[in-house]
Amino acid sequence: MTDHVIVTEEGAARVIKLRRPEKKNALTQAMYRRMSEAIDTAQNNPDIRCLVITGGSGVFTSGNDLEEFMEMGALSSEAARASDMTKFLYSLAHNVKPLIAAVDGVAIGIGTTLLFHCDYVLASTTALFSTPFMQLGLVPEGASSLLMPATMGHQRAFAMLVMGRTMTADEAHIAGFVNVVVSPGHTEVEAHKVARDICRLPAEAVAISRKLLRTPPEELTRRIDQEAHIFGERMGSKEAIAAFKAFVDRKKH
Numbered sequence: 001m002t003d004h005v006i007v008t009e010e011g012a013a014r015v016i017k018l019r020r021p022e023k024k025n026a027l028t029q030a031m032y033r034r035m036s037e038a039i040d041t042a043q044n045n046p047d048i049r050c051l052v053i054t055g056g057s058g059v060f061t062s063g064n065d066l067e068e069f070m071e072m073g074a075l076s077s078e079a080a081r082a083s084d085m086t087k088f089l090y091s092l093a094h095n096v097k098p099l100i101a102a103v104d105g106v107a108i109g110i111g112t113t114l115l116f117h118c119d120y121v122l123a124s125t126t127a128l129f130s131t132p133f134m135q136l137g138l139v140p141e142g143a144s145s146l147l148m149p150a151t152m153g154h155q156r157a158f159a160m161l162v163m164g165r166t167m168t169a170d171e172a173h174i175a176g177f178v179n180v181v182v183s184p185g186h187t188e189v190e191a192h193k194v195a196r197d198i199c200r201l202p203a204e205a206v207a208i209s210r211k212l213l214r215t216p217p218e219e220l221t222r223r224i225d226q227e228a229h230i231f232g233e234r235m236g237s238k239e240a241i242a243a244f245k246a247f248v249d250r251k252k253h
Helices: 029-040 066-071 077-081 084-094 110-117 144-152 154-161 169-175 187-199 203-213 217-235 238-252
Strands: 005-010 013-018 050-054 059-061 099-103 106-108 120-124 128-130 180-182
Touching (some): 005 029, 013 029, 029 050, 029 084, 050 187, 099 110, 110 144, 120 187, 144 217, 169 180, 217 238
Parallel strands (some): 013 050, 050 099, 059 106, 099 120, 106 128
Antiparallel strands (some): 005 013
16 A cells, blocks of 8 residues: 555655554565656656655564565565565665665664665664565575675675664664664654755766765675575575465464
């Protein structure tokens, strides 16, 4: 349902807010489509100078809605590449507008990996970052296997992506993918301040400078495709099937 993603304009900033609190903002294919649309339609709109993505107070996102994932059945590698999640990742890769994330609470799976496509990340002291792909017998997505080692070094990336280690807001700040740590309930307010600062800068100079700083989109999409292909293969693996079965069993008890 599109009402699980609220898109508003705050001055020259477009705000994309996840609103599915009863499921800890778990992401559905419909939510991915709505977020992609919000990003894509901002690209050629000169009135939008900046994008903000937030989950509101208390939670950013618990990642993919695993129940929907299982209802879709074991994705083939080609289906994974054509999924709405992958299209959303393409939107992030091709985005030319400064992107700010406001993380208050848990950021699991893609909730963490999407942050490496952002230009400025604010986190509350209660934020927790986790990428539990291995526990589900899967592999990293979102070009995280490229972006995370580049941002915080191989060892930290290995601990998160392979070992599934959780990172606190302070640890994420030290690792370099969180700019500022703020009090719980204040991430959105502070994100709007950052957005206003960016929107006051010369738009063309910002766009050119951002492009110089970012990994080229064609390199990102190559890695997104590679990961999605393997991700799809892994969905049908014995390890993943057993992990998802264990997830279902836990839900029943």
